[in-house]
Amino acid sequence: MGEQENPITLVEAVTQALAFELNNNSEVVVFGQDIGANGGVFRATEGLQERFGAARVLDTPLAETMIAGIAVGMATQGLRPVAEFQFMGFIYPGLDHILSHAARMRNRTRGRLSCPIVYRAPYGGGIHAPEHHSESTEAIFAHIPGLRVVVPSSPARAYGLLLAAIRDPDPVLFLEPKRIYRAAKQPVPDDGAALPLDRAFVLREGSDLTLVAWGASIKETLAAAEQLSADGIEAEVIDPATLKPLDIHTIIDSLEKTRRCVVVHEAARFAGLGAEIATQIQEYAFDLLDAPVQRVTGYDTVMPYYQLEAAYMPGVARILAGARAALSYSRSPPRPTNSANVVRNGEAQP
Amino acid sequence: MHKPRLQLQASFDIAYLQYLDKQGRETQPLPEFATPDWLTLCHRQMQLARQVDDRAVKLQRTGRLGTYPSTLGQEAIGIATGNALAADDVYCPYYRETGALLERGVTIEEILAIWGGDERGQNFQHAPNDLPICIPIATQMLHAVGVAFALKQRHKQEGAPLQAAVASSGEGATSKGDFYEAMNLAGVWKLPVVFVVNNNQWAISVPRHGQTATQTIAQKAVAAGIPALQVDGNDVVAVAWAVQDALQRARNGEGPALIEAISYRLCDHTTADDASRYRSAEALEQAWQWEPIKRLDHYLREQGLWSDAKQQDLDRELAATMEAALGNWQARTPEPVTAMFDHLYAQLPEGLYEQYDQLRDEQQQGAGA
Numbered sequence: 001m002g003e004q005e006n007p008i009t010l011v012e013a014v015t016q017a018l019a020f021e022l023n024n025n026s027e028v029v030v031f032g033q034d035i036g037a038n039g040g041v042f043r044a045t046e047g048l049q050e051r052f053g054a055a056r057v058l059d060t061p062l063a064e065t066m067i068a069g070i071a072v073g074m075a076t077q078g079l080r081p082v083a084e085f086q087f088m089g090f091i092y093p094g095l096d097h098i099l100s101h102a103a104r105m106r107n108r109t110r111g112r113l114s115c116p117i118v119y120r121a122p123y124g125g126g127i128h129a130p131e132h133h134s135e136s137t138e139a140i141f142a143h144i145p146g147l148r149v150v151v152p153s154s155p156a157r158a159y160g161l162l163l164a165a166i167r168d169p170d171p172v173l174f175l176e177p178k179r180i181y182r183a184a185k186q187p188v189p190d191d192g193a194a195l196p197l198d199r200a201f202v203l204r205e206g207s208d209l210t211l212v213a214w215g216a217s218i219k220e221t222l223a224a225a226e227q228l229s230a231d232g233i234e235a236e237v238i239d240p241a242t243l244k245p246l247d248i249h250t251i252i253d254s255l256e257k258t259r260r261c262v263v264v265h266e267a268a269r270f271a272g273l274g275a276e277i278a279t280q281i282q283e284y285a286f287d288l289l290d291a292p293v294q295r296v297t298g299y300d301t302v303m304p305y306y307q308l309e310a311a312y313m314p315g316v317a318r319i320l321a322g323a324r325a326a327l328s329y330s331r332s333p334p335r336p337t338n339s340a341n342v343v344r345n346g347e348a349q350p
Numbered sequence: 351m352h353k354p355r356l357q358l359q360a361s362f363d364i365a366y367l368q369y370l371d372k373q374g375r376e377t378q379p380l381p382e383f384a385t386p387d388w389l390t391l392c393h394r395q396m397q398l399a400r401q402v403d404d405r406a407v408k409l410q411r412t413g414r415l416g417t418y419p420s421t422l423g424q425e426a427i428g429i430a431t432g433n434a435l436a437a438d439d440v441y442c443p444y445y446r447e448t449g450a451l452l453e454r455g456v457t458i459e460e461i462l463a464i465w466g467g468d469e470r471g472q473n474f475q476h477a478p479n480d481l482p483i484c485i486p487i488a489t490q491m492l493h494a495v496g497v498a499f500a501l502k503q504r505h506k507q508e509g510a511p512l513q514a515a516v517a518s519s520g521e522g523a524t525s526k527g528d529f530y531e532a533m534n535l536a537g538v539w540k541l542p543v544v545f546v547v548n549n550n551q552w553a554i555s556v557p558r559h560g561q562t563a564t565q566t567i568a569q570k571a572v573a574a575g576i577p578a579l580q581v582d583g584n585d586v587v588a589v590a591w592a593v594q595d596a597l598q599r600a601r602n603g604e605g606p607a608l609i610e611a612i613s614y615r616l617c618d619h620t621t622a623d624d625a626s627r628y629r630s631a632e633a634l635e636q637a638w639q640w641e642p643i644k645r646l647d648h649y650l651r652e653q654g655l656w657s658d659a660k661q662q663d664l665d666r667e668l669a670a671t672m673e674a675a676l677g678n679w680q681a682r683t684p685e686p687v688t689a690m691f692d693h694l695y696a697q698l699p700e701g702l703y704e705q706y707d708q709l710r711d712e713q714q715q716g717a718g719a
Contacts, residue, residue, distance in 0.1 A: 061531075061534055070535065
C-alpha cells in the first residue's frame with residue numbers, strides 16, 4: 001500500500017483499476033487485441049496477464065465485431081467482461097452488438113438477463129496518429145438507450161470511474177482520452193473506492209461563467225479558466241464525466257450563479273453533445289441565461305490527418321473566444337411594444 | 351520453371367448423415383437413443399411445433415398477431431436440437447425456432463407474446479439462462495461463443511461439469527462476418543459451442559446458390575479448424591445424433607463443431623413475405639415429398655408404433671394444448687406502458703424520471719379521457 005503515494009498517469013490509473021477489480025472479483029475478464037503479453041498498444045493492461053493469467057486476461061483474434069459480441073454472451077452468464085477496442089476508430093464493426101444487444105438485453109428479456117460490460121476505447125485526437133485513430137464520436141453512443149457513456153479526465157477519475165463502470169450492472173462505454181494518458185500524474189490510492197457514475201464533477205469554482213468540458217479538452221478548458229481569472233473573470237469548470245445519462249442538474253446549479261455557459265468538445269458540432277447540453281439548459285433554465293449557450297467544438301469536417309489536426313482541435317484560444325462571446329453578450333434593452341407598456345413603465349411620453 | 355498459378359484445388363470431405371430416407375425407411379440401424387418412446391415423443395413434438403406455427407400464422411392473418419416466422423417443414427431440426435440440449439446447456443436461438451424453444455421449456459404463451467409485440471415473451475420462465483431469440487442475423491453466434499467462454503470459465507474455476515452452448519441460424523447467416531468471426535474464435539479458444547445451421551435453401555428470396563460459391567455450408571467450418579457434418583435435416587434421428595455427438599465432444603473439452611442440417615422452408619420467410627414471388631410451385635411441391643413429419647410417421651407405422659387411432663388421440667391432445675395456451679395468452683394482463691422504462695437500466699437514471707412521469711401522465715390522462 002506504500003505505492004499509494006506514487007503519483008500515476010491516467011493510463012496507469014486504468015491499469016490500477018483493472019488490476020484491483022481482477023483481484024477482487026473472479027467474474028472479471030479482460031480481453032482485446034494485443035492486451036496480453038504486449039500490455040495493450042498504450043500499455044493500459046501492462047502486466048495484467050502475467051499477474052492474473054491468460055485465462056482471465058486474453059488476447060483475441062483481430063476482429064472487432066467478435067470482441068463486442070462475445071462480451072454480450074459472457075455477460076449474460078454472469079461474467080463481468082472488460083473489452084478493449086484498440087482505438088475508438090475501430091469500434092464501429094462492434095456497434096451492432098453494443099446497440100442491438102448489450103444496450104437492450106435487460107429490456108428485451110424484461111430483466112431476466114443483463115449485460116454488465118465495459119467496452120473500453122482510447123479516443124480523441126492530438127497524438128499525431130494515422131487516419132481513423134483520432135475521432136471523437138461519443139455522441140453516436142450517447143444516443144443509444146440503455147448504454148452509459150463515461151469519459152474520465154484525470155488519473156483519479158479514471159480509476160474511480162472505471163471501477164464504478166465495471167461494477168455497474170449495465171453496459172458502459174468507457175472512453176479514455178488518449179492525448180492525456182500521460183499528460184499529468186497524481187497520487188491515486190489503490191483503495192478500490194469507486195466514484196459515482198451519472199454525476200458531474202465541479203473541477204473549478206467560479207461565479208462569472210460556466211465552462212462544460214470532458215476528456216482531454218479539460219486540459220485546455222482549465223487553462224482558459226486560468227487566463228480568464230487573470231482578467232478577473234472566474235469560470236466554473238464542470239466535467240460531466242458520464243455523458244449519458246447526463247447530470248444536467250450540476251450544470252443548472254452552476255448557471256444559477258454564472259448565467260452564462262460555454263460547452264467545449266473535440267467532437268464535431270452538429271448533433272454533438274454540446275447541442276444536447278445547450279438544449280437541456282434552455283429547457284430547464286431559459287430564464288437564468290444572460291447569453292446564448294456557446295459551443296466550442298471541432299469542426300463539422302472529417303478529422304484531418306495530423307498535419308492539420310491542431311487547427312481542428314478546440315484549443316485555449318477558441319475556448320477563450322467562446323467565453324468572451326458569452327461574457328460580452330447583452331440583450332438589447334427591451335423595446336416598448338405598445339403604449340400600455342410605456343405608460344406602465346413610468347413617465348408620460350412627450 | 352513452373353510458375354505457381356492461382357487455383358482452387360481444395361476438396362472437402364464432408365460426411366453426410368441419414369438414418370431415415372425420404373420414404374421413412376432405415377438407411378442404417380438407428381442409434382440406441384432412438385427408442386420407440388423417443389421416436390413417438392419427437393413425432394408428437396414436431397406436430398406440436400407445426401400446430402403452433404399453423405395457429406400463429408392464422409392469428410397473424412386475422413390481425414391478432416404480428417409478423418411471424420414459421421418453421422414449417424423444418425421441425426426436425428428444432429425438435430432434435432432442443433431435445434439434445436441438457437438443461438444446463440445454454441441455447442442461443444435465432445428467430446425461426448418454434449420447435450427448439452418448445453423443447454427448452456419456453457411456453458407457447460411466451461412464443462405468442464414475443465410475436466404479439468410483448469417483451470415478456472423473452473423472459474423465458476423455464477429456460478432462465480438461454481438467450482432471447484435473436485433477430486439481427488448471425489449475431490447470436492458470437493453471443494454463443496461468449497456464453498461458451500463463460501461456461502468453460504465456470505468449469506475451470508468452480509469445477510462444475512463442462513456445459514455447452516448451441517447457436518442456431520439459417521444458411522443465409524453463414525454469409526455474415528459474425529459467423530466467420532464466431533467460428534474463428536471458437537476454434538482458437540477451443541470453446542464448447544455447437545453451431546447448428548438450418549440450411550432451408552432460402553434466405554428470404556435469395557436461394558442457397560446465391561449465398562455462397564462453396565459446395566457445402568459445412569465446409570466453411572474447415573477453414574476455422576472446426577469439425578463439421580452435414581445431416582439430413584428432415585431426419586430427426588440424424589439431427590439428434592449429430593447434435594448429441596457434437597455436444598458430447600464439446601462437454602468433453604474437445605471444442606466446437608458445426609452441423610449443417612439440410613432442409614427446406616415450406617413456408618414463406620415470415621407472414622410478411624410471399625414466396626410465390628420468387629419460388630416455383632413445382633420446387634415447393636417436390637420439397638413437400640421429403641418433409642420430416644410424414645417421414646417419421648411412415649417409419650413409426652411400419653414399425654407398428656403408430657396408428658390412425660393414436661393420431662386421432664394426439665390431434666385432440668394437441669388441439670387442447672393449443673387452445674389452453676391461446677386462452678392463457680389472450681388472458682394476459684397488458685404491461686403498464688412504463689414497462690419500457692422499467693428494464694432499461696437496473697435502476698432508472700434520474701435524468702429519465704421526467705420522461706417516465708410524462709409517459710405515465712399521458713397514459714393516465716388517456717385512460718381518463
